[in-house]
Each structure stands twice: as C-alpha cells, then as structure tokens.
Amino acid sequence: MPARRCLVTGAGRGIGAAVARRLSAEGHAVALVARTAAELEAVAAQLPGPSLVVPADLTNPGAADAAAGRVEREWGGPVEVLVLNAGVAVSAPLARTTDEDWARMLEVNLTAPFRLLRRVLPGMAEAGWGRVVAVASVAARRGDPYVAAYTASKHGLLGLVRSAAAEVAGRGVTVNAVCPGYVDTPMTDRTVAGISATTGRTPEQARDALARKQPIGRLVTPEEVADVVLLCVANAAVTGQGINVDGGAVQS
Numbered sequence: 001m002p003a004r005r006c007l008v009t010g011a012g013r014g015i016g017a018a019v020a021r022r023l024s025a026e027g028h029a030v031a032l033v034a035r036t037a038a039e040l041e042a043v044a045a046q047l048p049g050p051s052l053v054v055p056a057d058l059t060n061p062g063a064a065d066a067a068a069g070r071v072e073r074e075w076g077g078p079v080e081v082l083v084l085n086a087g088v089a090v091s092a093p094l095a096r097t098t099d100e101d102w103a104r105m106l107e108v109n110l111t112a113p114f115r116l117l118r119r120v121l122p123g124m125a126e127a128g129w130g131r132v133v134a135v136a137s138v139a140a141r142r143g144d145p146y147v148a149a150y151t152a153s154k155h156g157l158l159g160l161v162r163s164a165a166a167e168v169a170g171r172g173v174t175v176n177a178v179c180p181g182y183v184d185t186p187m188t189d190r191t192v193a194g195i196s197a198t199t200g201r202t203p204e205q206a207r208d209a210l211a212r213k214q215p216i217g218r219l220v221t222p223e224e225v226a227d228v229v230l231l232c233v234a235n236a237a238v239t240g241q242g243i244n245v246d247g248g249a250v251q252s
C-alpha cells in the first residue's frame with residue numbers, strides 16, 4: 001500500500017498511541033490529535049515516519065475543520081485514513097447520571113466523530129479511496145449496568161459508522177468500527193481505581209475481576225486492537241462492520 005496521510009484522534013496514549021505506532025511502522029504519515037500536547041509529542045518522538053502534533057479539544061466545534069485543514073496544508077492533500085479513537089467513559093447508575101455526564105459522553109464519543117467524518121468523508125469519496133475506523137466498544141453491542149450514557153454514545157457511534165459506510169460504499173471508501181472489551185490502557189486504570197474506591201477491593205482484585213469478564217481471562221492489549229484497525233485499513237471489502245476485539249465476550 002502506498003504511504004497515506006492518516007489522522008488519529010486520542011493518539012496521546014492507550015489504543016490511539018498503539019494505532020499511531022502501527023500506522024507509522026507501515027510507512028504512513030500520521031497526524032496525532034488530543035488535548036495534551038506533551039503526550040502527543042512523546043508519541044511522535046517514537047514514530048519512525050513523518051508525524052504532525054495537532055493539540056485540540058475535539059468538543060470544540062471548530063476543531064475538526066482545523067485539524068483536517070492542518071493536514072491538508074502541511075502534507076498537500078486530504079486525510080486518507082481517519083481513526084476516530086478519542087473517547088471518555090463515565091460510570092454511574094442511570095438514576096444518578098447527571099446532565100453534564102450525559103452531554104460529555106455524547107459530545108466526545110459521538111458528536112466529535114460525526115464532525116470529523118463530515119469534514120473528511122467528501123474528500124475521500126472524491127479521491128476514490130479512503131478508510132475510516134472508529135474505536136467503539138463492546139458497549140456498542142450490548143448494555144451493561146452503570147454505563148448508560150457511555151453505552152448510548154457508543155451505540156450511536158456504531159450507527160453513524162453503518163450509515164456512513166452505506167453512503168460511500170461505491171466510492172472506494174470503507175467505514176468500520178472496532179469494538180474492544182477491557183483493554184490495558186489508562187482508561188481501564190481509571191475504571192480499576194473506581195471499582196477499588198467503591199467496593200473496597202484492592203486494585204489487583206479489581207483488575208482481575210475485569211480480566212475474568214473476558215473468556216480469554218485477561219485484558220486485551222492496545223496492540224491487539226491496533227492490529228484490527230490496520231486490517232480495516234488494508235481491506236477494501238469489509239465495510240459497515242463492528243468488529244469485536246473483546247477476548248470472546250460478545251459473540252455476534
């Protein structure tokens with residue numbers, strides 16, 4: 001595959017950083033987007049190929065246009081591979097889920113991907129080649145207790161992916177989602193800390209409990225998620241899919 005212009009959101013740590021490393025190792029140019037510039041700089045320093053550090057809060061309505069425009073100006077053409085990975089999670093019983101938490105889940109996990117997709121998809125369709133991969137969750141495939149807002153946002157993201165895929169299927173552009181289970185990242189570290197604080201279990205016990213929820217008996221690695229993102233980039237016939245990377249937790 002020729003070198004492509006890629007943009008990865010949430011590339012400062014966890015899954016997004018692993019995806020950026022894999023794309024760069026394959027010879028692609030990678031623009032890294034997140035709020036924390038220092039984390040983006042640290043990831044960029046590890047990449048073998050060209051990279052762009054684009055600090056941005058994607059809940060800002062102008063951020064999608066600014067980030068896509070930066071790639072176009074610096075690299076002389078539109079984004080060809082878009083990885084919509086930035087996300088946040090909150091856990092609370094539905095009756096104690098605040099308006100603020102609900103709005104934040106939808107803003108970061110659904111509205112921000114929508115704005116970037118809206119900005120980038122026409123250029124891909126015009127060029128006759130493009131790849132979009134959203135990092136959703138098993139929470140896009142089923143409902144668990146205490147994650148109503150997160151689950152609603154991730155179900156919405158999978159719906160967005162399916163509709164967009166149908167719209168551009170004849171134009172050389174694929175749009176897919178990967179749906180991870182519990183992955184060993186800073187987000188899961190925060191989940192572990194939350195379980196530990198509310199249940200009195202040690203962090204090790206809390207982490208073990210999450211690992212045991214997955215039939216493989218361990219957390220998924222960020223690299224295992226990145227592998228499936230790369231498969232979606234390489235393959236032209238898989239589109240409109242949500243691919244579970246969850247150690248066998250959801251069979252679909």
Ligand SMILES: NC(=O)c1ccc[n+]([C@@H]2O[C@H](COP(=O)([O-])OP(=O)(O)OC[C@H]3O[C@@H](n4cnc5c(N)ncnc54)[C@H](OP(=O)(O)O)[C@@H]3O)[C@@H](O)[C@H]2O)c1
Nearest residue numbers: 010012014015034035036057058086087137182183185187
């Ligand atoms: N970890 C899991 O077990 C798991 C399971 C299923 C799905 N996922 C999904 O996988 C994706 C990545 O998760 P992760 O575990 O790698 O999380 P993480 O370690 O917390 O990393 C999240 C990334 O998103 C960025 N981000 C958050 N809010 C942002 C905003 N408003 N604007 C721009 N960037 C923002 C963060 O950077 P800044 O904070 O610096 O902005 C960071 O780079 C998320 O969509 C998550 O829902 C994770």
